[in-house]
Amino acid sequence: MEITNLDNTLVQLRAALERDDLTGAVAIIQAMRPPDQADLFAELDDEDQAALLPELHPADSADILEELDEEDAAELVGTLPTQTVIRIVDEMEPDEAADLLGDIRPEQAQAVLAGLEDPNEVRPLLLHPDDSAGGLMTSEFLALRRRMTAAEAIQAVRAWKPEVETVYYLFVVDRYGKLCGVVNLRQLIIADPATPLAEIMDPDVISVPVGTDQEECARLMARYGLLALPVVNGDNRLLGVITVDDVVDVLEEETTEDFQRLGGAQPLDRAYLDTGVLTVTRKRVGWLLLLFLTETLTGSVLRHFENELQEAVALAFFVPLLIGTGGNAGSQTTSTIIRALAVGDIDLADALRALWHELRVGLLLGTAMAGIAYVRALTWGSSPALALSVALAIFTIVVWANGLGSFLPLLAARLRIDPTVVSGPVMSTLVDATGLFIYFTIAHAILGL
Amino acid sequence: MEITNLDNTLVQLRAALERDDLTGAVAIIQAMRPPDQADLFAELDDEDQAALLPELHPADSADILEELDEEDAAELVGTLPTQTVIRIVDEMEPDEAADLLGDIRPEQAQAVLAGLEDPNEVRPLLLHPDDSAGGLMTSEFLALRRRMTAAEAIQAVRAWKPEVETVYYLFVVDRYGKLCGVVNLRQLIIADPATPLAEIMDPDVISVPVGTDQEECARLMARYGLLALPVVNGDNRLLGVITVDDVVDVLEEETTEDFQRLGGAQPLDRAYLDTGVLTVTRKRVGWLLLLFLTETLTGSVLRHFENELQEAVALAFFVPLLIGTGGNAGSQTTSTIIRALAVGDIDLADALRALWHELRVGLLLGTAMAGIAYVRALTWGSSPALALSVALAIFTIVVWANGLGSFLPLLAARLRIDPTVVSGPVMSTLVDATGLFIYFTIAHAILGL
Numbered sequence: 001m002e003i004t005n006l007d008n009t010l011v012q013l014r015a016a017l018e019r020d021d022l023t024g025a026v027a028i029i030q031a032m033r034p035p036d037q038a039d040l041f042a043e044l045d046d047e048d049q050a051a052l053l054p055e056l057h058p059a060d061s062a063d064i065l066e067e068l069d070e071e072d073a074a075e076l077v078g079t080l081p082t083q084t085v086i087r088i089v090d091e092m093e094p095d096e097a098a099d100l101l102g103d104i105r106p107e108q109a110q111a112v113l114a115g116l117e118d119p120n121e122v123r124p125l126l127l128h129p130d131d132s133a134g135g136l137m138t139s140e141f142l143a144l145r146r147r148m149t150a151a152e153a154i155q156a157v158r159a160w161k162p163e164v165e166t167v168y169y170l171f172v173v174d175r176y177g178k179l180c181g182v183v184n185l186r187q188l189i190i191a192d193p194a195t196p197l198a199e200i201m202d203p204d205v206i207s208v209p210v211g212t213d214q215e216e217c218a219r220l221m222a223r224y225g226l227l228a229l230p231v232v233n234g235d236n237r238l239l240g241v242i243t244v245d246d247v248v249d250v251l252e253e254e255t256t257e258d259f260q261r262l263g264g265a266q267p268l269d270r271a272y273l274d275t276g277v278l279t280v281t282r283k284r285v286g287w288l289l290l291l292f293l294t295e296t297l298t299g300s301v302l303r304h305f306e307n308e309l310q311e312a313v314a315l316a317f318f319v320p321l322l323i324g325t326g327g328n329a330g331s332q333t334t335s336t337i338i339r340a341l342a343v344g345d346i347d348l349a350d351a352l353r354a355l356w357h358e359l360r361v362g363l364l365l366g367t368a369m370a371g372i373a374y375v376r377a378l379t380w381g382s383s384p385a386l387a388l389s390v391a392l393a394i395f396t397i398v399v400w401a402n403g404l405g406s407f408l409p410l411l412a413a414r415l416r417i418d419p420t421v422v423s424g425p426v427m428s429t430l431v432d433a434t435g436l437f438i439y440f441t442i443a444h445a446i447l448g449l
Numbered sequence: 450m451e452i453t454n455l456d457n458t459l460v461q462l463r464a465a466l467e468r469d470d471l472t473g474a475v476a477i478i479q480a481m482r483p484p485d486q487a488d489l490f491a492e493l494d495d496e497d498q499a500a501l502l503p504e505l506h507p508a509d510s511a512d513i514l515e516e517l518d519e520e521d522a523a524e525l526v527g528t529l530p531t532q533t534v535i536r537i538v539d540e541m542e543p544d545e546a547a548d549l550l551g552d553i554r555p556e557q558a559q560a561v562l563a564g565l566e567d568p569n570e571v572r573p574l575l576l577h578p579d580d581s582a583g584g585l586m587t588s589e590f591l592a593l594r595r596r597m598t599a600a601e602a603i604q605a606v607r608a609w610k611p612e613v614e615t616v617y618y619l620f621v622v623d624r625y626g627k628l629c630g631v632v633n634l635r636q637l638i639i640a641d642p643a644t645p646l647a648e649i650m651d652p653d654v655i656s657v658p659v660g661t662d663q664e665e666c667a668r669l670m671a672r673y674g675l676l677a678l679p680v681v682n683g684d685n686r687l688l689g690v691i692t693v694d695d696v697v698d699v700l701e702e703e704t705t706e707d708f709q710r711l712g713g714a715q716p717l718d719r720a721y722l723d724t725g726v727l728t729v730t731r732k733r734v735g736w737l738l739l740l741f742l743t744e745t746l747t748g749s750v751l752r753h754f755e756n757e758l759q760e761a762v763a764l765a766f767f768v769p770l771l772i773g774t775g776g777n778a779g780s781q782t783t784s785t786i787i788r789a790l791a792v793g794d795i796d797l798a799d800a801l802r803a804l805w806h807e808l809r810v811g812l813l814l815g816t817a818m819a820g821i822a823y824v825r826a827l828t829w830g831s832s833p834a835l836a837l838s839v840a841l842a843i844f845t846i847v848v849w850a851n852g853l854g855s856f857l858p859l860l861a862a863r864l865r866i867d868p869t870v871v872s873g874p875v876m877s878t879l880v881d882a883t884g885l886f887i888y889f890t891i892a893h894a895i896l897g898l
Contacts, residue, residue, distance in 0.1 A: 007798070033653075035672050158639050168617045168634070168676075185617070185634045190607050204482075222701070223484050225694040227617075227676065244693065245674040252671070255704050256788050262711065263784025263873065264777055272789035273802060280806070281813040284781045288814060289821065291777050296825060298769035309765060313758050316765045320747035320881050323769055327776070328713055328740050328874035332733050335712025339705050340721035349456065353722060357729070364730040365737060372738065376745060424712065424784075424873035425777035432769050 006036060010043055017048050026055050034060075038067030049076050054084045062091035065100060069270050074103035082108065086115035089122075095138040095246070098125035125240070133212040136250070137231040137240030143173045144197055146180060151193035157185070169228045169241075172201045177237045179207055179230055207232045210239055217242055218250040219344075258342065261418070262335060264291070264425030291425055297433035298323075305440040308449040314382060315443055318390050319436065321373075326397040326435040327428030329365060333358055333405030334427050338419045341409060351410045355403070362402030370395040389446045393439040400438065401431045455485060459492055466497050475504050483509075487516030498525050503533045511540035514549060518719050523552035531557065535564035538571075544587040544695070547574035574689070582661040585699070586680040586689030592622045593646055595629060600642035606634070618677045618690075621650045626686045628656055628679055656681045659688055666691055667699040707791065710867065711784060713740070713874030740874055746882035747772075754889040757898040763831060764892055767839050768885065770822075775846040775884040776877030778814060782807055782854030783876050787868045790858060800859045804852070811851030819844040838895045842888040849887065850880045 009028060016024035029037050029052070041049060041064050053061050053076065065073045065088060077085055077100065089097050089112055101109040101122065113119050121139050128134025142160050144153050153170065170188070172181035181201030191200045207230040208217055221229050221244060229242040257267035266283040268275045302309065302319075309315055337354060340346045346354050370391040377387035405427055409419035443449065458477060465473040478486050478501070490498060490513050502510050502525065514522045514537060526534055526549065538546050538561055550558040550571065562568050570588050577583025591609050593602050602619065619637070621630035630650030640649045656679040657666055670678050670693060678691040706716035715732040717724045751758065751768075758764055786803060789795045795803050819840040826836035854876055858868035892898065 033673060035674075154638055157635065185638070186606065189603055189634070189638070222697045224482060225484075225697070227693070244676070248671045248674070251700070252792060256792060258708075259711070259784050259788040262708070263780045263782075265781040265785065268785070271794040272785060273795055273799060273806065277806060277809040277813065280785075280810045281817075284778075284810070285814055285817055288774065288777055288781070288818065292770070292774050292818060292821060295770045295773045296829075298773070299766040299829065302766045302769070306762060309762050313755060313762070316758060316768070317748040317751045319765070319768060320751070320772055320885065321741070321744045323773075324744045324747070324878055324881055325737065325741055327877060328737055329733075331712045331872075331874050332714040332737070333712075335708050336714065336717070336721060336729075339708040343701055343705060345720040346722055350722060357722065357726060360726040361729045361733070364726065365734055368730075368734055369737065369741060372741060380745075380748065423780075424877075425780050428776060428873075428877060429773055432773055436769065 006039055009036075010040055013040055013044070017044070017052070022051065022055050025052055029056060030060055034063035035067055038064045042068060042072065046076070046079070050079045053088075054080065058087045059091045061088040062096075066092060066096045069274060070099060070103055071270050072274065073100055077104050078108065082111045082115065085112050090117050093138055094121045094125055094140050095136065095240075097122045099130060099135070102126060102130065128210060131214045132210065133208045133214065133217050133229075133231045133242060134210040134239070136214050136217060136242045136246050137210075138243065139240050141171065141230075141238075141241040143171050143177070143238055144183070146172055146174060146196065146198040146201070148197050149193060150188050150191040150195050150197070150200060153183070153188050153197060154193075157188075171205070171230050171238055171241070172197050173238050176235075179205060179232055179236055179238045181205060182230075205230060207236075207238075208242075209234070214250045215254050218247045218254070221247045222251065223344075258338070258420050261420035262338065262423050264288075264423040287423075287425065291429045294429050295432060298436055301433055301436040301440070305436075305444070308440060308444055308447075311449050312386070312443075312447065314386060315440070317380075318377070318393075318439070322390070322393055322397055322439050323428075323432040323435045325369060325394060326401040326431035327424075329362070329398045330401035330405040330427035330431050331424040333361075333402050334409055334422050334424065337406050337409045338422070341413055341419055348410070348414055351414070354410065355406050358402045358406035359399070362399040365402070366395040366398035369398055385447055386443070389439075389443040392446070393435075393442045396438050396442070397431065397435045400434065401427070404430060404434075455488055458485075459489055462489055462493075466493070466501070471500065471504050474501055478505060479509055483512035484516055487513045491517060491521065495525070495528070499528045502537075503529065507536045508540045510537045511545075515541060515545045518723060519548060519552055520719055521723065522549055526553050527557065531560045531564065534561050539566050542587050543570045543574055543589050544585060544689075546571045548579060548584070551575060551579065577659060580663045581659070582657045582663065582666050582678075582680045582691060583659040583688070585663050585666060585691045585695050586659075587692065588689050590679075590687075590690040591619050592626070592687055593619050593632070595621055595623060595645065595647040595650075597646050598642060599637050599640040599644050599646070599649060602632070602637050602646060603642075606637075620654070620679050620687055620690070621646050622687050625684075628654060628681055628685055628687045630654060631679075654679060656685075656687075657691075658683070663699045664703050667696045667703070670696045671700065707787075707869050710869035711787065711872050713737075713872040736872075736874065740878045743878050744881060747885055750882055750885040750889070754893070757889060757893055757896075760898055761835070761892075761896065763835060764889070766829075767826070767842075767888070771839070771842055771846055771888050772877075772881040772884045774818060774843060775850040775880035776873075778811070778847045779850035779854040779876035779880050780873040782810075782851050783858055783871050783873065786855050786858045787871070790862055790868050797859070797863055800863070803859065804855050807851045807855035808848070811848040814851070815844040815847035818847055834896055835892070838888075838892040841895070842884075842891045845887050845891070846880065846884045849883065850876070853879060853883075 013025055013028050016028060101113060125139055169182050169184050171179060172183060174180050181203045182205045183197055183201040187200050206224055210231050210233055217229055227244045230238055231240045231242060233239055260267040264287050268283055373394045374387050374391035377390045408422040412419040412421055462474055462477045465477060550562060574588055618631050618633050620628060621632060623629050630652045631654045632646055632650040636649050655673055659680050659682055666678055676693045679687055680689045680691060682688055709716040713736050717732060822843045823836050823840035826839045857871040861868040861870055
């Protein structure tokens with residue numbers, strides 16, 4: 001099976017809608033897989049979306065709402081009659097339903113909740129923050145008792161017809177509902193039918209408390225290769241299960257935030273083109289201003305060395321070159337260190353080793369750059385003394401940038417601040433003012449200005 | 450169950466090794482989960498590793514080798530006797546075994562391969578590049594025939610005792626071995642035992658050709674929430690299966706590469722602290738030099754405006770401020786656009802919309818920054834004319850940086866170059882020279898120099 005070309009399908013879908021052929025449009029959408037349905041759907045304008053969604057099979061509409069951006073889904077649902085919404089939400093997985101209800105108007109959410117087939121599956125999930133284990137988990141899980149036999153457990157799986165297809169782990173609880181083991185479907189099938197679960201199950205289950213941050217849950221599941229992660233309360237009672245599909249989304253979302261922070265901006269809450277120009281501006285202007293104000297330090301440094309500049313205006317020619325190289329070396333370092341921290345290649349215990357690593361890299365890079373800079377300055381017609389000043393300055397600045405570029409993210413991590421706060425722009429800005437100071441101090445000494 | 454604190458365990462493990470208590474060390478390691486075993490193991494020095502590995506249960510040793518960095522695993526295996534290696538490799542998943550054999554000395558690989566229980570499980574996997582679907586897939590899968598009943602299929606699962614625990618999809622093939630459907634364990638259990646697979650299976654299977662790039666495989670599995678992805682040859686014959694645990698690693702690896710490129714360096718091939726200082730330097734020096742040479746353009750621009758600088762040295766005070774702000778605005782833009790391209794929030798069809806989006810953001814940000822810069826220049830004692838020049842320059846530079854910062858990654862994507870080549874450092878460097886030109890041209894006109 002090949003992957004469908006969505007562009008062609010979108011053209012057909014739009015044509016069908018243009019000639020008010022809702023049946024045709026429904027047929028096109030229902031032939032696709034859920035993520036593709038949602039992608040197509042997201043390309044339509046609001047009116048078409050509101051017209052089309054009630055016409056689809058509620059299970060398909062539910063899949064589409066689950067895949068859409070949260071804000072888009074909430075907006076769309078806000079325009080639909082309550083009865084339609086109830087039919088669709090009944091088909092959603094409880095965790096996704098709870099997320100949606102948390103995003104729409106409270107009156108509508110109340111009305112929908114009251115109309116659901118099984119409101120008690122969704123209601124407890126509304127209590128937990130979206131970005132915690134409780135917000136991520138589903139209440140739709142099968143908890144088996146320890147004394148059950150393999151045959152009885154298989155019977156229970158058969159009797160239970162969950163909407164979720166990804167039930168491959170079954171969790172075992174004691175009489176108080178406390179989590180005591182995990183068993184997978186394959187183990188059940190292979191086991192002698194009369195064996196009690198207590199003998200088949202693996203008692204060593206990894207679980208998380210309900211308030212755990214979603215990123216922590218995602219990292220645990222990735223690290224231990226889990227397809228499902230049980231969520232417990234303070235008494236170790238099983239409250240819900242996080243499935244791997246939710247976690248892939250969390251990892252992607254968190255990485256996107258890291259990227260945006262690394263570029264020196266606050267992360268956006270939704271997909272790029274869906275974020276208004278004003279919002280994008282607001283997310284960036286704070287850092288840009290802060291960095292601008294910090295960068296005015298460079299002006300103060302230059303004013304401090306005004307006499308030197310008056311005497312030898314050629315000194316100014318090297319300013320952007322020196323601070324630029326410092327910023328680049330710093331960015332290279334921070335992005336490596338920040339990622340190594342994020343994936344666990346280094347932790348705080350390795351901080352000194354990492355610093356020492358970067359310092360040696362800085363010495364090597366600084367030496368190479370100093371050599372090149374010396375030659376380049378001479379071929380530009382600078383005096384040997386000026387060329388020497390430039391070479392020494394670039395060496396010092398690169399070592400300094402590498403040291404600062406590794407120290408600051410490690411310090412942030414130590415202070416429990418997200419290390420991505422030390423973005424490329426922050427590094428450049430910090431290195432600019434200090435680099436100028438280094439440069440003019442060296443030039444002042446060597447040139448005797 | 451809580452997550453074990455590895456630091457304490459490491460202290461105990463080292464103490465056991467110090468007093469040559471191999472049995473104690475083995476007991477400590479065997480009480481842990483595989484990823485933790487590997488982490489502990491990686492902290493030991495080479496001699497201890499070589500002494501300890503043969504003492505562990507071969508299945509544990511296999512897990513550890515699978516979790517270690519590929520290069521570390523290959524080095525370690527190179528020091529062990531062939532018989533020990535054979536016992537361990539027999540316990541590895543075939544795809545991991547093939548990766549390992551590809552990394553060690555060819556003579557040793559041949560000897561190990563010849564000694565394996567089932568060399569034919571591993572041999573075909575050696576033919577495919579590590580970073581393709583063929584290199585990622587395992588040959589250990591269960592292919593069922595269409596005419597089998599649900600009961601027969603369950604019997605087949607029972608008879609088959611795979612090392613992999615993650616067999617939740619079973620693939621259905623026709624008499625020629627061509628892939629024709631997929632069925633999951635839950636469907637098998639729920640179905641009437643006499644139903645043939647042809648009726649239970651979902652015929653709409655997503656599969657990939659054996660040469661598909663690993664990143665493409667990972668994105669497909671993430672998009673469609675697949676736990677296993679079948680790999681086929683040109684005739685649609687089933688060759689192997691990629692499981693979700695391999696793909697989490699691929700996504701992490703590719704994201705790490707993106708981070709490092711975005712910081713303006715070539716990606717490292719292995720974990721940060723395991724990469725020698727010389728290698729880290731080599732991965733960075735190329736970009737640093739290229740950017741340095743590009744940055745020398747700024748010197749040329751400044752020399753071009755030497756007269757203006759001589760007449761009004763105060764012009765120089767604003768140079769780092771202006772080009773710094775331009776670089777920051779550009780970095781904010783590229784990091785957003787690059788990530789939006791990577792996760793599919795925008796594609797090339799959206800290029801014009803994205804440009805228009807950024808241009809408007811640039812106009813807003815530029816206006817805000819110009820206002821602040823005007824006030825800041827005046828309070829610094831600059832003449833109103835100089836303040837106006839600075840304000841106009843910063844406005845133009847920010848708009849230009851936002852335009853360039855969105856245009857270049859989109860252009861790269863269009864030319865099928867990895868957009869992360871337009872890293873923060875590249876943006877800063879490009880904006881530096883052009884920004885200076887903009888600044889001096891405006892100042893020249895307004896100040897009448």
